[in-house]
Amino acid sequence: MSAFxxxxxxxxxxxxxxxxxxxxxxxxxxxxxxYDSGLxxxxxxxxxxIRAVQPVNGLDPTTFxxxxxxxxxxxxxxxxxxxxxxxxxGTATTGGTESCLLAVKTARETWRxxxxxxxxxxxxxxxxxxxxxxxxxxYFDLELDLVPVDADGRVVASEVxxxxxxxxxxxxxxxxxxxxxxxxxxxxxxxxxAELGIPLHVDACIGGLVLPFWAExxxxxxxxxxxxxxxxxxxxxxxxxxxxxxxxxxxxxxxxRDRQRMQYFATxxxxxxxxxxxxxxxxxxxxxxxAAWAITQTLGTDGFARLAAACARxxxxxxxxxxxxxxxxxxxDPVGPLLAVAADESVPExxxxxxxxxxxxxxxxxxxxxxxxxxxxxxxxxxxxxxxLTITPVTEAVLGDLGTALVAGADAVRGxxxxxxxxxxxxxxxxxxxxxxxxxxxxxxxxxxxxxxAELPDAQAPLVALIEALPAPVxxxxxxxxxGRLVEPRG
Ligand SMILES: *Cc1c(COP(=O)(O)O)cnc(C)c1O
Numbered sequence: 056m057s058a059f060x061x062x063x064x065x066x067x068x069x070x071x072x073x074x075x076x077x078x079x080x081x082x083x084x085x086x087x088x089x090y091d092s093g094l095x096x097x098x099x100x101x102x103x104x105i106r107a108v109q110p111v112n113g114l115d116p117t118t119f120x121x122x123x124x125x126x127x128x129x130x131x132x133x134x135x136x137x138x139x140x141x142x143x144x145g146t147a148t149t150g151g152t153e154s155c156l157l158a159v160k161t162a163r164e165t166w167r168x169x170x171x172x173x174x175x176x177x178x179x180x181x182x183x184x185x186x187x188x189x190x191x192x193x194y195f196d197l198e199l200d201l202v203p204v205d206a207d208g209r210v211v212a213s214e215v216x217x218x219x220x221x222x223x224x225x226x227x228x229x230x231x232x233x234x235x236x237x238x239x240x241x242x243x244x245x246x247x248x249a250e251l252g253i254p255l256h257v258d259a260c261i262g263g264l265v266l267p268f269w270a271e272x273x274x275x276x277x278x279x280x281x282x283x284x285x286x287x288x289x290x291x292x293x294x295x296x297x298x299x300x301x302x303x304x305x306x307x308x309x310x311x312r313d314r315q316r317m318q319y320f321a322t323x324x325x326x327x328x329x330x331x332x333x334x335x336x337x338x339x340x341x342x343x344x345x346a347a348w349a350i351t352q353t354l355g356t357d358g359f360a361r362l363a364a365a366c367a368r369x370x371x372x373x374x375x376x377x378x379x380x381x382x383x384x385x386x387x388d389p390v391g392p393l394l395a396v397a398a399d400e401s402v403p404e405x406x407x408x409x410x411x412x413x414x415x416x417x418x419x420x421x422x423x424x425x426x427x428x429x430x431x432x433x434x435x436x437x438x439x440x441x442x443x444l445t446i447t448p449v450t451e452a453v454l455g456d457l458g459t460a461l462v463a464g465a466d467a468v469r470g471x472x473x474x475x476x477x478x479x480x481x482x483x484x485x486x487x488x489x490x491x492x493x494x495x496x497x498x499x500x501x502x503x504x505x506x507x508x509a510e511l512p513d514a515q516a517p518l519v520a521l522i523e524a525l526p527a528p529v530x531x532x533x534x535x536x537x538x539g540r541l542v543e544p545r546g
Contacts, residue, residue, distance in 0.1 A: 078423050083449040083457070087425040092299040092362055093449040097350055101301050104349040105342035113341035114332075122341050125348045132351045133292050133306045136267045136359070137259070139282040144315050145308035146333045147344045151260035152187040153335055154291035154307040155227075157318050158256040159191035161289070161309065162225035164317040165254065176224035181210035181239060182432050183232035185258055197224060203432040206439075207387030208235025208395070212243035223253050230259040230266055230280040230290075234427055234443065236389030238266075242278050245286030254288035254314070257281065260305065261445075262391050263292020268356075268363035269391060273371070277390065288314060294347035297392070297447075299354075299362070303343030362448045366392035369450035376458045380465045382408035386441055392450075395427060395441040398473070405470040410442040411516035412468035413461075418513065420460035426519045440473060440523065474516055476524025479503065488528040496536035506537055 080089045081098075092098075108121065116123035130145035139145075148154045159178065166176045178197045180188055181204050192199040200218055204210045215226065226248050228239035241257055248255045257280055259266065270277045281290060287310065294304035309315035321331040330337070354362070370392045377385055377394075382402055386395040398407045414424040425443040432438065450457065486499075500506045503521060522530045 081449070083447065083453040084421055085423040086444040086446070086450070087423070088445075090296050090299055090445075090447050091449045092447070093365070093452065094299075097299055097353065100349050100353060101346035104345040105301065105340075108341040108345040111341040113339040113344060114337055119341065122344065125341070125344050129294070129344065129348045129351060130306055130308070133263070133294075134282075134308055136356060137263065137281040137290055137292065137308060139290075139308055139310070142312075143282055143308050143310050144312055145306050146315075146318065147347070148305045148307055148334050149303050149336060149339065149343070150295060150305045151185070151258075151291060151293045152190065154260065154293070154305045155185065155187035155256075155258060156191045156194060156335060157307050157333075158227075158258075158289045158291060158309075159188065159195055159197065159225060161314060161318040162254050162256070163195050163197060165314060166224035168317070170221070173222065177218075177220075177222050178225050178227065179215060179218045179223055180227040181215070181229070181232065182430065182438075183208055183210070183234050183237060184227050184229060185233050185260065187260075188227055188258070201433055203434045203436055204235075204237070204438070208232060208237040208438070209387060210237070210239055212240040215240075215244050216247040219248060219251050219253055221251075223251075225254050225256055227256045227258055228280075230257050230262045231390045231393070233261055233393070234438075234441070235386050235395045236391050236393045237387055238262075238278065238280060238390040240278075241280040241284050241287065245284045247286075249286030255286050256289045256291070257287050258291050260291050260293040261296050261393065263290065263297070263306075264294065264359060265297035265363045265366060266391055268360040269367065271360060272364040272367035282308070282310065294351070295343065297359075297363075297366070298347055298350065300347035300350050301343055303340065304347035363392075365448035365451055366446055369446045369448070369454065370394070372454050373444065373446060373450070373457070373461075376454075376461055380408065380462060382406050382469050383410070383413065383465060392446040393444065394446075395443050397439045397441045404472070408465045408469050409440070409471060409473040409516070411440055411473065411519055412471050413464050414442045415514045415516050416464035416467040417460050419467075420463055422457055422460045426515050428519050428523045440519070474520035476520035476522070479517070479521055480524055486526075486529045488526075488532040491529070491532050493536060493539070496533055497540060500533055500537055506540060 078085045081091050111119045113122050126147045129147055134143050176197050177200045178192050179200045182201045183204050202210055202214050228241050231238045245255050289309045291307050294300040295302045319333050323329045374385055377383055382399050383396050384399040386397050396410050398409055411426050414426050417424055427441045427443050429440040430438040
């Protein structure tokens with residue numbers, strides 16, 4: 056008799072079938088979330104590395120000495136390409152969000168130590184800063200002071216500097232920002248922050264492993280944004296993005312050991328083993344760390360430079376294609392292999408292409424783009440709805456089909472106006488998110504035609520229009536409900 060209720064082979068077969076539900080994670084058909092180097096050997100290498108450390112507990116480098124070596128060498132590699140000197144130390148984390156959370160936690164502890172009797176510190180950042188910093192501010196109780204950006208997604212350095220003061224625990228700038236690929240003015244803000252003794256984190260989660268090679272890849276001049284800039288106190292860089300590692304790998308670098316020690320949590324005040332954690336998790340996989348290490352060892356800086364060059368060629372080609380589509384425009388002057396596309400307001404309305412209808416139409420041609428809702432900034436200015444594309448080394452190989460899809464998608468929806476979400480709300484009583492219970496929230500979603508079946512609707516434009524129209528706390532509550540229901544046990 057078997058010890059098993061089901062045969063492993065049958066279970067794996069089912070897993071394979073479930074994976075058919077996913078969009079293709081290789082081959083350049085999904086232009087966000089996944090980062091395909093196009094080098095099958097790297098995927099094999101990562102899988103083998105994960106397998107090699109599968110039973111290890113990444114929690115404790117004193118017990119598992121391999122973990123200490125892997126982390127030290129991975130941090131050293133990233134420090135090298137980000138021009139950190141011997142004063143820069145770092146940690147492998149499970150992802151960009153954890154790196155960002157820890158940068159904020161470090162700054163909060165530092166600020167509290169310096170201001171023992173003061174209240175709640177501020178975190179100053181452009182509105183385009185990754186949502187991970189909103190999460191960090193919420194988790195660690197900082198006031199988020201968001202600085203509006205211009206229509207091209209650029210923040211004015213003096214607007215950031217103007218807000219600096221004794222209650223600011225951290226300034227965050229991006230290299231580049233996720234929504235618009237703007238390279239924030241690190242070199243201009245850093246001296247002012249340093250002068251006031253305020254730490255400056257550069258969020259290079261997406262750019263960290265590709266921007267160091269961008270100037271060479273594109274021939275363009277890039278202002279310095281890494282540890283070569285004196286006032287930069289920490290940098291986050293994700294290995295599971297342009298480091299091509301499986302998900303679960305990022306690095307947070309900090310200038311100065313004393314600063315970095317504030318990142319740790321340590322306690323000997325329980326009857327169990329002493330807990331000394333540089334990161335948020337306790338027991339954790341060493342797999343993504345080992346995979347990221349193996350990939351960086353294998354590629355070396357030259358390998359990363361070559362992949363960055365492929366990204367740069369793909370990006371230039373796509374900018375060209377989109378530039379040739381009547382009714383669309385690339386937002387601002389993106390730095391790095393990502394960009395946002397908006398409707399071109401310089402052409403008559405009936406020639407414009409709504410970026411969300413476009414993304415839905417392009418999806419029908421087999422390419423998945425990412426819809427970004429319009430945003431009202433704190434000063435009342437509005438950032439338009441856009442569609443995001445992340446370009447990876449494989450994009451180049453599918454340029455023909457992708458270009459055709461982008462053009463055909465635009466032709467299919469040219470002149471169709473952006474969905475007015477407020478019309479969807481007609482007749483709805485005012486909603487108080489604090490009193491929206493799970494069943495009411497679910498009923499509302501179903502009233503909007505969302506979530507009836509197990510599957511989400513193919514067209515995302517209506518859902519995003521709803522998000523744009525609803526007050527943010529209500530939208531957040533409804534989306535929480537949607538995501539919560541998605542993973543509830545079925546049947
Ligand atoms: C992806 C990203 C993050 C968050 O990283 P996760 O790995 O998704 O947790 C933070 N900042 C920027 C700029 C990013 O692109």
